[in-house]
Amino acid sequence: MGQKTHVKGIVNRKAKFEYSFIQMFECGLVLTGTEVKALRQGLANLNDAYCLFDHGNLTVKNMFISEYEHGTIYNHDARRDRRLLLRKSELRKLERRVTEKGLTIVPYRLYFSDRGFAKLEIALAQGKKAFDKRETIKERDSKRDLDRLKKIKL
Secondary structure, rough: OOOOOOOEEEEOHHHHHHHHEEEEEEEEEEEOOOHHHHHHOOEEEOOOOOOEEEEEEEEEEEOOOOOOOOOHHHHHOOOOOOEOOOHHHHHHHHHHHHHHHHEHHHHHHHEEEEOOEEEEEEEEEEEEEOHHHHHHHHHHHHHHHHHHHHHHOO
């Protein structure tokens, strides 16, 4: 039996700072074999990725999955568009909210499920203004200071 390497997940940390999340969704991805192998090695990046609707389908664009090291001529393109798999009702709901209210869909976390399927956690989000970002920084700093004080008292 070969030993499996479990990657906890690739997270877009910048997204939490730039957007306030309204609702989270878990969706599957349409991937090729070399993409799955590269993901298992943790060779992906979500920093510049974004989601758009294309003819009723939700696609993630600009998500970087490095080429598989042992791939042949059939290796994948690193930044190709990848289709996301959601239920039709969820897709319609997301599309309606994005068009009506000016919200956006942000890819947040890429991971493998218990069954071994690659999953992408996306968030229906609203962009933060500059003062919201400053507030987030203040909260983070105060929490860090409180944790330090608790550590000292112990």
